[in-house]
Amino acid sequence: MFVEITNTPREYAWGSTTAIPELLGVAPTGRPQAELWLGAHPGSPAALADRPGSLASLVDGRLPFLLKVLAAASPLSLQAHPTTAQAEQGFAAENAAGIPVDSPDRNYRDPHHKPELIYALSDPFRALCGFRPVAETRALLLPVSGDARIAPLLDRLVDDSCLKPVFEWLITRGAGVDELIAAVVEASAVDDDPSWDSVRRLADAFPGDPGIAISLLMHTVVLTPGQALYLPAGNIHAYLEGTGVELMAASDNVLRGGLTAKHVDVPELLKVLDFRALPVPYLEPERPSPGVAAFRPDVPDFELTVVSRDAAAAGVTLPLTGPAIALCTSGAVTTGGHRLERGHAIYVADESSLAISGDGMVFVASEGTRQGIEGD
16 A cells, blocks of 8 residues: 655744755745644544545554654754653653643653654754763863863863762752853854754753753764764763754653753652763664665664665665555655655555655655664
8 A cells, every 4th residue: 555645844943944944845834834744643643635634544553653754944952862661751741640641831742661762864963962971071071171160060070870860960950050051052162063053052041941951961073964963762962063864763751951941840750861971873874775775773663774766776675574664855756656755754554565766865764673672
């Protein structure tokens, strides 16, 4: 079965006014269009292009993945997502407390985890993701260590085991944090390091927010088209600027930690955060055939296959083990007897393979073929 799908972009203040319209080949509305959802998630289920109804009406149960186009003109909130066990417990507790699922004070809107990957379309795509080794933050701050307002942070940053207490001090605006924020914003004005660039961007968007100082504990990553990050449960992150294809487990569970006017629950966030200092979570692709890149994280919910224009021109057939959604982002291709032009998408079910040919670039979201380790 092949069914073309479409959707109306979601408007958030941080969205770009031009990126998604350019992808879809339509005129900009002048309003910030932040995300295009292609899936069956009840928050914004894709519509059927050739008949009334939504993709949710065709899906028997829940699609395990949600494909999005994300276009950020300014920073998103600092956030993390729970494990399945944490989501189940939190969802049940909030239900028992009588908090409406659509309440702005709700943390858990469903009992599912929400790992995600982001594939850069724009050059650059900027993000904060994960805690970095404390030694890297100390090295960055060393040239400005003479500022007495920065000393309390340096005094606390002894080694990687200090990340949790330092984060808690910052996010709760402990003694000296407001002065620290002002000092690091001043220091950022005279240094071109990417971390200082993040400080400047966050200070412009969210003056005085503790997330400005928290960003110094994190990796600043600048992706180019074709690069991807995988953000597992507990990874603290924030997208700063750029357009990308995002693929995630179909959940709406977000624990925010700042850089937002939305609900921030510090105690709950502290429960889900992974405070280990880890490398940048780049996700390297497998290459099953020329011009085809398969991004396969260690969860069973999803994987992303990217078919280049060269591969489409030669013709390629992808094996399928379940339902899939294909999105054309440039040129045009033919698949399942349907012509997909730039910005068009199709839902595929009950097929063992997907043949793609033409002169376009295609992103195919599907269930994962790896055995997951997180969703237990």
